Amino acid sequence: MLRIVGSYSLSIVHELGDFALFTGRAFRSAVGSRRLGKRIVRAGFEQGVRCLPVILIVGMFTGLVLGLQGYYVLNRFGSESLLGTLVSLSLVRELGPVLAALMLVGQAGSALAAELGIQRNTEQIAALETMGVSSHAYLVTPRLIAALLVYPMQTALFITVGLWGGSLSGSMLLGLEPGVYWSSVERAIESQDVRECFTKAATFGLLTIGLCAYHGFNAHRCRSATGARAVSASTTRAVVQSSIIVLAADYVITSFLV
Template sequence: MSVVFDLGEISLFGWGALRGFFTQRGRLAKLTLGIHEIGVRCFPIIATVGLFTGLVMGLQLYYTLVKFGAESALGTAVALSLIRELGPVLTALMVVGQAGSAMASELGIQRNDEQIDALQTMSIDPLGFLVGPRLVATLICFPILTAIFDLIGIFGGYLTGSVLLNVDSGVYWNRVFESVTWADVQGGYIKALVFGLLTISICAYRGYNTHRKASFPGVRGVSESATRAVVWSSVTVLAADYLITSFLM
């Protein structure tokens, strides 16, 4: 029951933040900061994880496909796995680890330090001011980060498949371009948008409501909020992935 209640609260929280953003002054400057926090600062980890995911997939799939004499399908397997599933999911999990946990901690500290109360006394909407720009930045950054993850991952698959294990590079890239359809890309973007909204809303909600939701006050409460934000977001991403895939397939 409390999960349903929390989901309702998170939905209202996210909606309030989005609505609040559009009533703010200096939206562009705040959005730029949000894009820097969620997009730019997450880029290195996304690129690194994307590359290693592609490298490992190239290895694993090659040794599986070669048993059936189908190593020429390596490009198809790597590209579709990344674009449909692994790209959106791993991107979301990485952003949660990098930006989501930091956001939950920062908002938790601001709550404990009465900075959020201070905004209210100044007639500034705290949700629109603190959370809104990050949610809008999420809508912009998640699809781009996912696309970067996919591209670098496919390149990683090429490095192991073609450069290391001698699959013909022309065949690899031809299979990538032939097998990936717009529907696959669209599905990946839908997932990226949904995961982005869910994870950033959950992380911001946990931090913003540290005083109500954490079992402990003070620093331990902030620590608990950040931990729960990451756990909740990660589980939600996996559950939402299953649901969205069921609808898309």
């Protein structure tokens, strides 16, 4: 039992170190990489524009539910006027960055892991290396830089739509004055909250896109399967680990920032 736990712990530490080296190499290879800007824009499009519908839909429903639940809870204490505070602080401090990151993992992250896994399987990554092109700089770096920019933007959009959702259920469906709702939103959010929100979003972006790229890029090292199954296993592992890391990092960042 002790041996199994030890072996498992060692493999986790090894993978963490390998992941850190992989991410470091990706950033280091950005220096001198040709036409990086063009590839960042392309990666930004994949993570941004393509994921926009899911961010907007989930953001809207999160706001609607928060508005409904919050209104009924606050109504018991006669504090419906604080609905804007509840919705805005929940979204800005926790739900916005976390849910937006989870949605981006589901769409952009899984697609990235599968794409890189297939590129590894079909020797496209080896082909890059034989051409003298750094596969890290070409495939991973633009995605990581784009994630640092896109995740905060998507989170901001998620929160904006969520606030509208809260207003919709609180004001239009349950009769709360819109002015009361929006003024409590304005009073509640402070610059510290916004800073914390964007710090979380950028960190989640770096960790999740980095993890998805890492697993896809190393699909050939998958021990449990080969070929298409290795791509499938790597993609699954990438999504599961990314989802867990979002929640774990959220706890760590909140502990330090609050």
